[in-house]
Amino acid sequence: EDKVVQSPLSLVVHEGDTVTLNCSYEVTNFRSLLWYKQEKKAPTFLFMLTSSGIEKKSGRLSSILDKKELFSILNITATQTGDSAVYLCAFVTGANSKLTFGKGITLSVRP
Amino acid sequence: DVKVTQSSRYLVKRTGEKVFLECVQDMDHENMFWYRQDPGLGLRLIYFSYDVKMKEKGDIPEGYSVSREKKERFSLILECASTNQTSMYLCATGGDSNQPQHFGDGTRLSIL
Numbered sequence: 001e002d003k004v005v006q007s008p009l010s011l012v013v014h015e016g017d018t019v020t021l022n023c024s025y026e027v028t029n030f031r032s033l034l035w036y037k038q039e040k041k042a043p044t045f046l047f048m049l050t051s052s053g054i055e056k057k058s059g060r061l062s063s064i065l066d067k068k069e070l071f072s073i074l075n076i077t078a079t080q081t082g083d084s085a086v087y088l089c090a091f092v093t094g095a096n097s098k099l100t101f102g103k104g105i106t107l108s109v110r111p
Numbered sequence: 112d113v114k115v116t117q118s119s120r121y122l123v124k125r126t127g128e129k130v131f132l133e134c135v136q137d138m139d140h141e142n143m144f145w146y147r148q149d150p151g152l153g154l155r156l157i158y159f160s161y162d163v164k165m166k167e168k169g170d171i172p173e174g175y176s177v178s179r180e181k182k183e184r185f186s187l188i189l190e191c192a193s194t195n196q197t198s199m200y201l202c203a204t205g206g207d208s209n210q211p212q213h214f215g216d217g218t219r220l221s222i223l
Contacts, residue, residue, distance in 0.1 A: 032209070034212075036214075041216040041217060042115075042201065042215055042216045042217060043154075043201070043214050044214075045211040045212075045213065048209075048211050088153070088154070090154075097142050097205040097206070097207060097210065098144070098156065098159060099144070099154075099156070100156070101153045101155075102153060103151065103152065103153035104153055
């Protein structure tokens with residue numbers, strides 16, 4: 001059975017800290033891994049990773065995939081209170097872009 | 112920008128009612144999905160559709176059905192609502208497996 005595990009489940013940091021969020025997976029027919037950020041409403045797309053070892057970057061956020069060790073990390077540098085959210089990791093298997101999600105990591109950034 | 116619109120943000124219904132949740136997308140995507148999200152359980156796939164009139168069961172289809180009569184619209188139906196279906200329901204749409212899914216704002220459904 002496919003599964004994805006995120007850790008830690010929750011995290012509290014102070015503004016300016018750097019955080020690393022982890023996502024490990026065991027899947028068959030892996031196609032890609034996605035990261036989403038969810039505040040009050042809809043999850044918003046952050047990154048899609050398909051190739052091992054290639055870092056994707058957007059401002060203070062970056063992510064990388066290790067297909068040999070079966071994990072991905074999401075880094076946030078110089079955290080701000082607006083980074084407080086649930087961060088979701090999901091993987092795509094099959095041709096219909098069906099997603100299987102982890103349970104999410106709740107990040108709280110305190111002023 | 113992709114727009115995925117869910118018909119209601121909040122909905123309150125009674126046990127035993129038939130409930131319809133509607134989702135409309137404007138991106139001409141083939142694939143559409145319904146998830147529910149519960150604390151401690153994350154997002155779980157209920158049903159998805161990869162074409163008009165086509166549907167496939169997700170991980171938790173029991174108690175639900177879906178309808179896709181037009182490409183842009185995907186409806187989730189609770190045939191006989193029960194209290195354990197109180198949840199946040201999220202619709203998503205996506206192209207092929209090389210494109211991310213985009214989500215609607217969700218419907219917070221309470222069954223009393």
